[in-house]
Ligand SMILES: Nc1ncnc2c1ncn2[C@@H]1O[C@H](COP(=O)(O)OP(=O)(O)OP(=O)(O)O)[C@@H](O)[C@H]1O
């Protein structure tokens with residue numbers, strides 16, 4: 001049985017199509033990432049899968065149960081961490097946790113035990129009796145995660161769990177996700193941080209404008225676009241018009257200047273390396289370093305979402 | 319048997335969650351200044367504005383004051399708390415919990431009900447201490463206060479279904495209903511002396527029945543049969559609950 005099974009799901013907001021006929025499934029125990037730019041439809045998908053919002057068409061099941069027909073039964077198995085940390089500023093960290101536990105009918109002994117463990121896990125024990133009002137953004141985020149785990153869910157939804165957080169909060173949250181995964185909990189997370197998807201997810205769906213552009217493991221996604229292997233090269237001296245010269249090399253599809261280095265994209269790294277060496281020789285400059293890179297998930301993302309133009313504009317400033 | 323156990327379990331979960339929601343409201347909102355103003359001071363101003371100087375004696379005025387105090391206090395928690403929770407996104411936590419919207423509505427109403435039942439003591443005690451008003455029978459008083467408070471608390475939750483993040487929007491809609499209710503419910507103007515055009519409206523106001531019951535405790539007689547009063551208040555509670563559930567469903571997609 002799949003943890004999540006989505007079939008031909010669509011969502012209209014008036015004339016705007018937020019989700020356009022998406023289908024995918026998530027296996028039990030998997031950490032599945034939804035990677036997409038702003039407005040792609042990530043939050044909309046989570047809101048439908050948690051029964052807050054209803055789809056315009058299509059179906060979704062959680063552990064085999066239809067989310068619309070059996071909303072309450074499906075929700076009992078999930079933890080939800082929404083995009084905005086939705087906690088009560090006027091309550092303490094502890095009160096927030098206990099309130100959520102009561103919404104999920106977690107018994108008194110159980111909720112107090114889990115509450116203490118979770119506060120410890122998220123490094124919030126010392127502040128448990130402080131009003132959340134005084135918490136930092138990262139602390140609020142960690143508390144929201146603790147609240148999402150208070151009912152010991154089989155499936156956890158995380159809407160941009162680490163966006164805008166410092167390294168410490170980030171690491172705690174990433175560790176917790178790995179831990180959950182090891183315990184067999186299914187995790188569905190959304191992010192626009194490619195590195196996060198690469199590091200934490202078993203599989204990633206790339207979503208853009210309400211459509212899924214690709215679904216696969218981060219490694220396999222990278223393999224799909226061999227054309228974006230790249231070579232990074234640094235010369236001992238700067239020379240005017242070098243970027244134009246490098247673009248003339250056969251089989252080079254694109255050249256970007258990145259700091260004091262150049263990155264050349266190609267399908268055929270070996271012939272391009274030879275050409276670069278040749279070029280250096282004829283121009284009396286030395287190659288300080290040269291290395292080749294496989295495609296990154298970022299490249300896949302850029303390729304599939306068509307966000308290339310913007311990125312190019314940023315990184316070719318000379 | 320299994321099915322019975324499941325339904326029983328879910329019912330327990332719903333009531334447990336509703337009570338948790340009410341406790342949360344009590345902890346957070348009861349002492350908010352705007353709730354104190356609209357829930358406790360406003361009815362007093364209304365009373366001073368409309369009742370003082372009328373020839374009726376305290377045994378008419380005090381039950382009237384209790385009735386409008388309940389009207390305003392019961393329906394003033396949720397119209398403030400729910401828009402704030404929409405803005406803070408904590409409302410999503412309630413509507414994504416494994417409970418029905420009916421339980422959310424009930425929990426929210428429960429907090430208004432408790433608040434109002436507490437505030438209703440103020441005019442009650444004031445009546446006894448200042449005017450020496452006598453209670454002829456406690457049963458209609460207690461029943462009247464409980465049902466009226468629950469009825470208007472549910473009405474407040476119903477109005478708060480309107481999907482806004484600003485309490486003011488809901489308060490102004492609510493006042494378009496609450497203010498006229500005072501005049502068509504026999505609170506300060508006896509039902510008998512309401513002109514016949516307004517007479518129909520009297521029957522559609524829950525405050526009519528609530529006020530009638532509370533008055534009975536002070537005057538010993540009712541305009542309607544007390545059982546009718548109780549039945550009508552129960553009908554209003556049920557209707558408000560059903561409409562509120564529908565509205566939250568409708569606005570929550
Ligand atoms: N309640 C709503 N009413 C109207 N349009 C909406 C609503 N919710 C979302 N949308 C629209 O649907 C589209 C998808 O939004 P969604 O919030 O799912 O994006 P997202 O991928 O989560 O983006 P972000 O990374 O910015 O959080 C957007 O164009 C958004 O404006």
Ligand SMILES: [Mg+2]
Nearest residue numbers: 042043044083
């Ligand atoms: Mg989003």
